[in-house]
Amino acid sequence: MNQRQQEILSLVQQQGFITIETLAQNFNVTPQTIRRDIKSLGDKQLLTRYHGGAGVSSSIENVEYSTRQIMNLEEKQQIAKLTANHIPDRASIFINIGTTTEEIAKALLHHNGLKIITNNLNVAAILRSNPTFEIIIAGGIVRQRDGGITGEATIDFIRQFKVDFGIIGISAIDPDGTLLDFDYHEVRVAQAIIENSRQVFLATDHTKFDRNAMVRLGSIDQIDALFTDLYPTEHIVTLLAENNIDLHTVRSKVAPGHKQSQ
């Protein structure tokens, strides 16, 4: 973020709303440049873009931004936006535990009429600010560290539903395509989500590709689409192609023979 963008941010926060014209004159640059600036800031959800200007971002979305430091936040927000773009209005979805999925919840706030079932207290809190949503929270034991809800009761609860999209995060992906996580309880819930979703979206940043975790969650062929920031290694790409899994990356680095979006 450059100097000008910093100043734009503080101006917006001071005044609530500024036009692009004003900013352009202020900084002696063309409106197009300002547009690029506020687009970049808007992608990070540091402000909200409007036709003709920019305003403060709506409250809930960045309350936690200041208090919580999330690793690779910027990448996660971009992945979140990308994922949200593939969810239609009025869809029914599962969202599970994870910082990435919480970002997705924020990105989904501007949708309409979603039906969302989640086992994540934070996700429920975030989505509650949109009155057109119907939010169902899964019952069970609340984990103190991240507000996740797990346990047998949670799994039973999830099994009551069958939804359009299951959105899951993950801790690691093995080179052979095994999906991995650290927490046994969380894995059980994720499996239940996969079983009861018509389509499964896996959202994960590039750091998960070369990590290891203990508990086997499932196999990559159980998902329908992968959303990530960087283009994965050729090996993973092949694996995805073999299993007919859509790949959506934030940065569209050129790689031959594969579908991408945005």
Next chain:
Amino acid sequence: MNQRQQEILSLVQQQGFITIETLAQNFNVTPQTIRRDIKSLGDKQLLTRYHGGAGVSSSIENVEYSTRQIMNLEEKQQIAKLTANHIPDRASIFINIGTTTEEIAKALLHHNGLKIITNNLNVAAILRSNPTFEIIIAGGIVRQRDGGITGEATIDFIRQFKVDFGIIGISAIDPDGTLLDFDYHEVRVAQAIIENSRQVFLATDHTKFDRNAMVRLGSIDQIDALFTDLYPTEHIVTLLAENNIDLHTVRSKVAPGHKQSQ
């Protein structure tokens, strides 16, 4: 949604109803433009359209909740403290929806090793900050306005447990000892809590004694102790005595022949 629409929304929520003419003059645009705005907002169910203007959406009583939260806050905090004093460490408890019960959750934070089952998102969020607690949240549909969780699934979930204390709030108490509330769904949950608690604590401020509400929750003889701020009318006191219900008041106004604490 553009800046003007945001402002229209907050104006509507402030004033309850505004005419299109007023808004048009306010923003220096034609009424036609305002119509388009409120049509768009109405489609999203963020407000309700009327002939000639716009009013608050029926589904959004969020504003009302936040104002209600402040009403009699001090009394509620005192009641909360009083109630918390009667809960021992390591107890298992139900806590239901309500501003008073949320205050009780805060007052319980200094306890140790509590097992708490709740159908209130806010209560879960509050209690999460104590790592010695085990928190179980009931699953079900999340109400936008106050974070309450209700529905058949919620009741089934609660029936799985049997706890030491059930702490419930309430909307009104009839002079004949009938416990009343406004919301049918909430009542069903409260009934389930009463059935599955060894002891039932009712916490309520004095304003509830001369109010009316629609839905019958139960009878006062189903509770074991009443926590309130002011000493109730002689009539209620007699009723409590007849049913052998403990009365605990914040202000110990002298009244003959009855047990009090603090």
Next chain:
DNA sequence: ATTTTATTGTTGTAATTTGAAGATAAACGA
């Protein structure tokens, strides 16, 4: 020194917003 990368301006085109005018529908008084 040359290539790469990032930033900004320019231009043409697409999309959005707005107001105006006529047609339609709803509210209201006699």
Next chain:
DNA sequence: TCGTTTATCTTCAAATTACAACAATAAAAT
């Protein structure tokens, strides 16, 4: 009930704003 008034809806044109592609420039890396 009927007309009268007022509000709303529809459609269109003008103005504004946004976007994408490319060129120019400056800074950074090799």
